[in-house]
Amino acid sequence: QKEVEQNSGPLSVPEGAIASLNCTYSDRVSQSFFWYRQYSGKSPELIMSIYSNGDKEDGRFTAQLNKASQYVSLLIRDSQPSDSATYLCLMIRQGAQKLVFGQGTRLTINP
Amino acid sequence: EAGVTQSPTHLIKTRGQQATLRCSPISGHTSVYWYQQALGLGLQFLLWYDEGEERNRGNFPPRFSGRQFPNYSSELNVNALELEDSALYLCASSLGLNEKLFFGSGTQLSVL
Numbered sequence: 001q002k003e004v005e006q007n008s009g010p011l012s013v014p015e016g017a018i019a020s021l022n023c024t025y026s027d028r029v030s031q032s033f034f035w036y037r038q039y040s041g042k043s044p045e046l047i048m049s050i051y052s053n054g055d056k057e058d059g060r061f062t063a064q065l066n067k068a069s070q071y072v073s074l075l076i077r078d079s080q081p082s083d084s085a086t087y088l089c090l091m092i093r094q095g096a097q098k099l100v101f102g103q104g105t106r107l108t109i110n111p
Numbered sequence: 112e113a114g115v116t117q118s119p120t121h122l123i124k125t126r127g128q129q130a131t132l133r134c135s136p137i138s139g140h141t142s143v144y145w146y147q148q149a150l151g152l153g154l155q156f157l158l159w160y161d162e163g164e165e166r167n168r169g170n171f172p173p174r175f176s177g178r179q180f181p182n183y184s185s186e187l188n189v190n191a192l193e194l195e196d197s198a199l200y201l202c203a204s205s206l207g208l209n210e211k212l213f214f215g216s217g218t219q220l221s222v223l
Contacts (some may be wrong), residue, residue: 043201043214044154084220088154092209097166099144099212103153 023089114214136204
């Protein structure tokens with residue numbers, strides 16, 4: 001089992017709808033999580049970080065962390081064609097020198 | 112404030128040659144990370160440096176090596192280049208452990 005797993009997609013969502021991206025992890029040790037967006041041919045850019053259970057909102061983006069169920073998700077409200085990209089989940093294991101990226105989910109927003 | 116800068120943007124080498132890629136972190140960042148991203152694939156972790164020391168290494172052969180200088184900039188060296196080394200090499204920096212990573216624009220390495 002991979003340490004961090006994401007559905008590679010592609011995930012197609014109509015414009016204006018909510019896009020839901022998920023990431024599961026296998027290690028129960030306390031973690032920090034980050035969501036990145038990567039456009040084709042570009043480098044990843046940070047969208048959000050989340051460190052504790054619950055929801056964290058930033059504009060159209062909401063990150064959700066559930067440590068009991070070992071998943072982290074990213075919701076994008078009012079999806080726009082410009083949101084079409086690959087979304088990467090990054091886990092950092094606190095207290096250890098370990099960072100793990102998921103393989104990324106390709107999201108397409110259809111006008 | 113300048114972001115993470117990488118040079119060169121593009122690098123073309125032939126099989127068997129050596130490549131040197133450079134990275135300057137964001138001012139104040141002490142950790143530097145190197146990733147390889149082959150076309151259409153995910154990020155593969157290469158190396159992590161912090162305060163001048165190698166902290167972790169991914170599952171790559173020893174011909175991939177690097178170092179971090181006293182000013183926290185970093186260099187990635189790839190010896191005996193192989194065709195499959197062709198990829199985008201991304202450098203990222205952070206303030207330290209558990210901190211968010213910021214990426215540079217990458218170096219596109221092509222091995223002919």
